Amino acid sequence: MSQSVHKAEVNGATSILAPWCFPAPVGNIAPPELAEAHRYCRKLAVEHYENFPVFLRLFAPDQQKALAAVYAFARTADDFADETIFDPIALRALASWRSALRAAASGEASHPVFVALRWAMKRYPIQVAHLEALLDAFEQDRVKKRYRDWDDLHDYCSRSANPVGRIVLAVLGVATPENERRSDAMCTALQLTNFWQDISVDAQKGRIYLPRELLDRHGVSEEDILSGTISHGIAPLIAKACAHTAALFREGKPLIGSVPMPGKAYLALVHIGGTTMLAMTRRYGPRLLRRRPRLSLGSYLSSFAPTMFGGDTP
Numbered sequence: 356m357s358q359s360v361h362k363a364e365v366n367g368a369t370s371i372l373a374p375w376c377f378p379a380p381v382g383n384i385a386p387p388e389l390a391e392a393h394r395y396c397r398k399l400a401v402e403h404y405e406n407f408p409v410f411l412r413l414f415a416p417d418q419q420k421a422l423a424a425v426y427a428f429a430r431t432a433d434d435f436a437d438e439t440i441f442d443p444i445a446l447r448a449l450a451s452w453r454s455a456l457r458a459a460a461s462g463e464a465s466h467p468v469f470v471a472l473r474w475a476m477k478r479y480p481i482q483v484a485h486l487e488a489l490l491d492a493f494e495q496d497r498v499k500k501r502y503r504d505w506d507d508l509h510d511y512c513s514r515s516a517n518p519v520g521r522i523v524l525a526v527l528g529v530a531t532p533e534n535e536r537r538s539d540a541m542c543t544a545l546q547l548t549n550f551w552q553d554i555s556v557d558a559q560k561g562r563i564y565l566p567r568e569l570l571d572r573h574g575v576s577e578e579d580i581l582s583g584t585i586s587h588g589i590a591p592l593i594a595k596a597c598a599h600t601a602a603l604f605r606e607g608k609p610l611i612g613s614v615p616m617p618g619k620a621y622l623a624l625v626h627i628g629g630t631t632m633l634a635m636t637r638r639y640g641p642r643l644l645r646r647r648p649r650l651s652l653g654s655y656l657s658s659f660a661p662t663m664f665g666g667d668t669p
Contacts, residue, residue: 392470393420396427399468403430413617413624414526421479421526424471428456429489429519431468436493445497453490456483479526485518500561501577504568505599509543516546527618534610541607541622545629547600551593551636554643555583565596580644589641597637604630 387395397411400423411419435441435448459469460476460483475481492515502508520538524530550557550564557564558581565580573588573595604626611622635648 387467387470389470389474392467392474393423395467396420396423396471399430400426413621415617417478418526420471421475421481422523424468424475425481425486425519425522427468428452428472428486432490432493436496446494449490449494449497453487456486456490475526480530481522481525485522488514488518496562501563502566504566508547508564508566512543512546513539516542523618523621524614527614529614529618534613537607537610537613539607540603541610541626541629544600544603544607544633545625547596547603548629548633548636551596551600551643552632552648554580555645555647558583558644565592569595583644585641585644589644593640593643594637597633600633601630604633 397420400411411422414422432449432452435445435452441448455464455466455469456472458464459473462473464470464473472486476483492511495511495514499511502511517539520542521530521535524534524538547564554565561581563570563577563580567577569592570577570580573592575586575588575592578584579586579589608626611619611626614622632648636643639646639648
């Protein structure tokens with residue numbers, strides 16, 4: 356990451372100022388205008404996720420602004436937790452981000468992300484608890500690197516992934532209990548797919564998301580995962596993890612048909628992206644320990660129509 360973390364002495368104490376080379380206002384410096392804050396969030400989102408403009412165009416203008424603000428909030432917090440440049444101050448930075456969120460919920464904001472997020476929380480029924488849950492997950496990533504079983508891992512996903520889906524439903528105005536249940540299944544499946552895709556990347560950080568119970572059942576050691584050693588149990592272990600994830604995608608798929616456009620199109624894109632990546636991950640099998648698979652645009656687009664119009668997916 357090329358951005359630096361700015362620090363300053365305020366009232367005799369060191370405070371972490373805003374990330375992304377945007378100094379937080381100090382003293383009587385006015386916070387950014389709302390339009391400037393929206394531009395900042397959209398720019399940050401686009402720079403970090405090249406497909407973000409494609410997804411945003413599916414939504415109404417105000418929905419686009421709200422989702423860009425949520426993405427900028429989460430993206431920055433995720434970088435605090437995961438980028439090595441922040442290692443010495445990660446937990447402090449996340450605490451500062453949480454304080455700024457709570458201030459924004461109370462009507463006070465100075466950083467552009469929170470100026471935009473304050474507006475979004477007034478415009479749509481976005482729950483602060485869902486945003487705080489994301490921060491809980493990022494903090495957990497700093498201190499927990501192993502998971503006991505599926506329940507333990509799903510508990511993590513309930514903070515790291517599911518709140519995002521619930522926020523999207525709130526912005527779309529379709530946050531019913533049944534839709535939230537299906538969204539939770541889809542978001543957990545997306546998070547697990549990302550874990551399996553990143554097995555080799557996380558191993559370099561000493562992190563293993565494959566449940567220890569699953570490793571033990573297939574005779575795979577943590578050292579096998581961390582060292583990229585392909586033992587005899589790796590293939591069935593990966594197959595089992597992918598099967599578990601595919602079942603969650605199937606559980607969440609009816610959500611696509613239960614919401615009107617543009618939510619239907621957005622959810623179809625998300626679902627097919629996740630299931631296509633899961634299918635690729637399943638094909639990689641043991642190679643996941645040494646290489647991260649990447650989804651090609653051709654593979655993504657060729658699979659879009661079946662999901663959009665009700666066909667079968669992996």
